[in-house]
Amino acid sequence: MVLAVVIGVGAGIGSIVFRWCVETFTRFFSGHADYAASPGAGNPHAPWLGPCFVLLAPVVGGLLYGPLVHRFAKEARGHGVPEVMLAVAQRGGRISPKVAVVKTLASALCIGSGGSVGREGPIVQIGSSLGSALGRVTKVTEGRMRLLVACGAAGGIAATFNAPLAGVFFAMELILGTFSAEAFGATVLASVTASVIGRAAFGNLAFLRLPDFHVDHLGQYALFAALGVVAGVVGVGFSRFLYLVEDACDWLWRGPEWLRPAVGGVALGAVLLVLPQMYGVGYPVLEKATEGGYAVGFLLLLLVGKMLATSLTIGIGGSGGVFAPSLFIGAMLGSGYGSLVHRLLPGSAGAVGAYALVGMGAVFAGAARAPITAVVILFELTGEYSIILPLMLAIVLATATSRLLSGDTVYTLKLRRRGIDLDGPVPGARIGTQRVDAVMEPLPSPLPASTVLADSAGLLSLSGHGALPVVDDHGAYVGVVTARAVAEALAERPDDAPAVVGLLAQSPPPVLADQPLVQALHTLLSVAGTGVPVLASERGEPVGWLSHQSALRAVRTTA
Incomplete structure (x- = not known):
């Protein structure tokens, strides 16, 4: 603390x-x-x-x-x-x-x-x-x-x-x-x-002065939902374009790395001469866009210009964040979208600034896939609770769209391109690269779901695992029951404890036989007990048991 x-x-x-x-x-x-x-x-x-x-x-x-x-x-x-x-x-x-x-x-x-x-x-x-x-x-x-x-x-x-x-x-x-x-x-x-x-x-003011937000018509929620889907596509597009430009800069540059930002600065300067609004972070331009200060065509130009200017700045070796650029791009997208919708549906579209605010959060969520952060930061910027419902709707749809289109975010893609998987083992690690089925133990004898709770306590104490799989009367896998869950039920609520063990069975996150061990370790560390069942990929039935000991045994097999 x-x-x-x-x-x-x-x-x-x-x-x-x-x-x-x-x-x-x-x-x-x-x-x-x-x-x-x-x-x-x-x-x-x-x-x-x-x-x-x-x-x-x-x-x-x-x-x-x-x-x-x-x-x-x-x-x-x-x-x-x-x-x-x-x-x-x-x-x-x-x-x-x-x-x-x-x-x-x-x-x-x-x-x-x-x-x-x-x-x-x-x-x-x-x-x-x-x-x-x-x-x-x-x-x-x-x-x-x-x-x-x-x-x-x-x-x-x-x-x-x-x-x-x-x-x-x-x-x-x-x-x-x-x-x-x-x-x-x-x-x-x-x-x-x-x-x-x-x-x-x-001071105690937000770093942006944004317009008041309110929803005038219930039909606007459908418009915000459509904006969320479009913003998800734009967020993924921004991520891809960022690294496409960086690849182009890598391919073109053949000189010393320390000189690269200066030489590349010539190209960046040319962009700034055409679109001086791209200079620096650009918060004044963002504020003006949320107030409806630009025409639709110019908003789209600013959107493309920001993508190019930010990508070029990073590509030539510059140093700075992509959070604010994603908010900028979202504001341009939302303002342009809001202006078009307002022309088509003047009676029910609502204020242009509302779409700009939602676009900011949705594009960031589409690029970074951090929906909670996106919702909270836009809420704190406006201080208006009325923003929450449309913002949450658009951001969730943007995140889902982003996940459908790409397995990486604007942050993880940079590491993936360097051969680094945040969920994978560190290069050279002696554990984690194996498949689960190469290190798992035989499946312990499962407990029938109809086993009396008091009897299951004895069986769990003798198992040595602290947890056992549970099957129904037909032998189908139901879940896992832990010794802790049984002990707490018998000690803390003896009068209304479940009669049979099946009522205490829970389904841990699935660990598949063909899964890399490093991914399964995250599940193993997050569940109660000392192990989890390993499921067959095609049938979803337990075929083995992964414990901490069996994972550590992988170190010996690779030595």
């Missing part, structure tokens, strides 16, 4: 420093606090260049952050969140402390010089690095180290967006990939602490 608060303080201060660096470098390179608020203007520091200064700003910025990243922390390149996910999943939460410093400078230089990326990826990596460093200093266990890294991520998101709940769910849904009471408590402490510090520095 104390460490979580300390990390929250560090993440809050880190967000203040990082935002100050972004604003300072933006003023240095563009002469404006946020150039996206006055696109096409000249740089007052170099008035003779006019708006053409955007051709030089990304080049100069690349000359500064390119060598910095290449020399001191190569993991600071890109959007940051996948590296944190990898550290938590396969490296025990270990992140180099220098990442916080390098990521702060590199991302601030990249965004300040025109890089069309977000602030959330860098602050997640910065906060996570602080959490990992504190964990090393205090010599915590590996499990606690992962939790401290998640606390850093939660604090960073909370302070950056002034959204403490979103920080908690971002950390649990994307970084940890699991929910538990301990993780929730620790990340809440870090998130609240960071939010208090962030609000003291930036």
